[in-house]
Amino acid sequence: MLDWLNPVKGFGVTFHTMFTKVPTTNYPEVKRATAPRFHGRHQLNRWADGLEKCIGCELCAWACPADAIYVEGGDNTEEERYSPGERYGRVYQINYLRCILCGLCVEACPTRALTMTNEYEIADDERESLIWTKEQLLAPLLEDMEAPPHPMRLGETEEEYYRSGATPAEAAVAPRPEGEANT
Amino acid sequence: MTTTAQAGAALPVAAEAQLDAFGTDPWWITLIKALVIFVFLMVCVLMMIMADRKVMGRMQQRHGPNRLGPLGLLQSLADGVKLSLKEDLIPRGVDRTVYIAAPVIAAVPAFIAFSVIPIGPEVTMFGVQTPLQLTDLPIAALVVLATAAVGVYGIVLGGWASQSPYALLGGLRASAQVISYEIAMGLSFVAVFMYSGTLTTSGIVEAQRPVWFALILLPSFLIYIVTMIGETNRLPFDLAEGEGELVGGFMTEYGSMKFTMFFLAEYVNMVTVAAVSVTFFLGGYLAPPPLTMFWAGANDGWWPALWWLLKFLLMMFLFIWVRGSVPRIRYDQLMQLGWKVLIPVQLVWITAVAFVRILVNEGAPTGVVAAVVAGFAAATVAFLVAWARAARRRRRAEAAERREELRLMREDPAYGGFPVPPPSAPHYGSSVPAEGPRYAPRAPDDKREEVTGA
Numbered sequence: 033m034l035d036w037l038n039p040v041k042g043f044g045v046t047f048h049t050m051f052t053k054v055p056t057t058n059y060p061e062v063k064r065a066t067a068p069r070f071h072g073r074h075q076l077n078r079w080a081d082g083l084e085k086c087i088g089c090e091l092c093a094w095a096c097p098a099d100a101i102y103v104e105g106g107d108n109t110e111e112e113r114y115s116p117g118e119r120y121g122r123v124y125q126i127n128y129l130r131c132i133l134c135g136l137c138v139e140a141c142p143t144r145a146l147t148m149t150n151e152y153e154i155a156d157d158e159r160e161s162l163i164w165t166k167e168q169l170l171a172p173l174l175e176d177m178e179a180p181p182h183p184m185r186l187g188e189t190e191e192e193y194y195r196s197g198a199t200p201a202e203a204a205v206a207p208r209p210e211g212e213a214n215t
Numbered sequence: 216m217t218t219t220a221q222a223g224a225a226l227p228v229a230a231e232a233q234l235d236a237f238g239t240d241p242w243w244i245t246l247i248k249a250l251v252i253f254v255f256l257m258v259c260v261l262m263m264i265m266a267d268r269k270v271m272g273r274m275q276q277r278h279g280p281n282r283l284g285p286l287g288l289l290q291s292l293a294d295g296v297k298l299s300l301k302e303d304l305i306p307r308g309v310d311r312t313v314y315i316a317a318p319v320i321a322a323v324p325a326f327i328a329f330s331v332i333p334i335g336p337e338v339t340m341f342g343v344q345t346p347l348q349l350t351d352l353p354i355a356a357l358v359v360l361a362t363a364a365v366g367v368y369g370i371v372l373g374g375w376a377s378q379s380p381y382a383l384l385g386g387l388r389a390s391a392q393v394i395s396y397e398i399a400m401g402l403s404f405v406a407v408f409m410y411s412g413t414l415t416t417s418g419i420v421e422a423q424r425p426v427w428f429a430l431i432l433l434p435s436f437l438i439y440i441v442t443m444i445g446e447t448n449r450l451p452f453d454l455a456e457g458e459g460e461l462v463g464g465f466m467t468e469y470g471s472m473k474f475t476m477f478f479l480a481e482y483v484n485m486v487t488v489a490a491v492s493v494t495f496f497l498g499g500y501l502a503p504p505p506l507t508m509f510w511a512g513a514n515d516g517w518w519p520a521l522w523w524l525l526k527f528l529l530m531m532f533l534f535i536w537v538r539g540s541v542p543r544i545r546y547d548q549l550m551q552l553g554w555k556v557l558i559p560v561q562l563v564w565i566t567a568v569a570f571v572r573i574l575v576n577e578g579a580p581t582g583v584v585a586a587v588v589a590g591f592a593a594a595t596v597a598f599l600v601a602w603a604r605a606a607r608r609r610r611r612a613e614a615a616e617r618r619e620e621l622r623l624m625r626e627d628p629a630y631g632g633f634p635v636p637p638p639s640a641p642h643y644g645s646s647v648p649a650e651g652p653r654y655a656p657r658a659p660d661d662k663r664e665e666v667t668g669a
Binding site: 039042043045046047049050052054055056058 | 270276277278539541
């Protein structure tokens, strides 16, 4: 019946909207927390004693659809040990000009060395500085961590090391009996 | 013309006498006034662009520009600087003289029209008694119309000189649109002139002392609002620019300072038509009626300038409000509205006003006047009802036609001549056998189906 008033109603809508709350986040001044599983920039994780988790297998580089990751593996020696196993990532670069932050590399990583953080402010005005190197990507050293290279602190053998769990203390409490390893 | 003269004679308007106040200012007062008007217009344009974006933003539930300066108020200033510093390109093949002159032609008349807008009554400025108005003429109202019309030359010439089809189409659209809306605009002033009995802008304002023309001449006012938006090429009538289909319309080939000039002209035009509406319909600088009842001094001294400014800002807000609320209309709808609605309605309205004025001025008995008013009202209502019924009938017929067409298309996919491969045809280049028909085939007629090679 009052359909002919609809165009006038539109004016009411716009006028009313002027006094409603604006949902915009004033980004640089106000930063809203991301979702917990937001795909931000990457991080190369460490074991509890500070050794790197990355074993230089290049699976992340192969999984990358944008060809943004470059890895060169290196051999660990007894004198210079960066990761618990045989190999470690000697060179590790992620090109954030190519990276689409899809997370396929994280899925591909066999040692959970590569994960993503919630940090998203990675814009820059220089191409070179957008190729992040291993030093930038590595997780910071926590309190009881020691910067590699250093010997394995979580177990004598690699197997012991990997099975030791999160902390050396846990490994000491529940040592695994021998022979069970092969099952 | 006799009507106008009689109407004027019947009203206690000292129109001609009032013009004595003009033309006697010392030169430096005139200079100050001209400068103030210029600065006011420029600041208005900057603020209006800002307000446009801010208010539109709020209407769309977002902040407008808010980065530069407090609340982002300096944004349009920065935009202006940026525009001026851009490379001044002149495309090859344009008509250089006209191409360069067009923005100037568009911008200058917009400023001129403002010189006859009264902002206040006589005040004492630096010891000189002078009206708050740069100048006034016996035909000031026509100056407003004339400058508005000349401004369009800038747009048309800009479109023509650019040597670009988009620009040309934009210019053509602008000229057609402005011509159609200029007529309705001029007609909406006629009723005002009948009541004020003068063409001087200050006289028109003074004639509104008892009651604003927006109230007694409401149809004129409403039509003026529509035409003023059409005149300034603002949404929903910004078809001359037509970003959707004409890139940028007449300013497609313009950049840098010349583009700025067009931009400036558009906004100054808005300021001017808003000021004209305040002058002609909203009582100019007169205080709003309820205010004068308990504050006798509301119309003294410099206060009227404030009332003028408030009314002016209200009209400017209306521009933004309309832009934020109404979608752009189609070109044929624009023409239809201008020629088939606004002008006829305006003519009938003017006739009615003239009739009633004559009857009142010649002292006809109240009964006769009431009868004439009732007659016009009845005719209007009857017309509206008939129009609504016709519209409903047309809509129903259109819907029936569409239904019939859909039915035919469902029955025969080839209906209407659209080439549809026969359902019995095998899939080209494949071994998949043809499907059976999914619908009942048409009854076979004598004509053989013609298969064109493809």
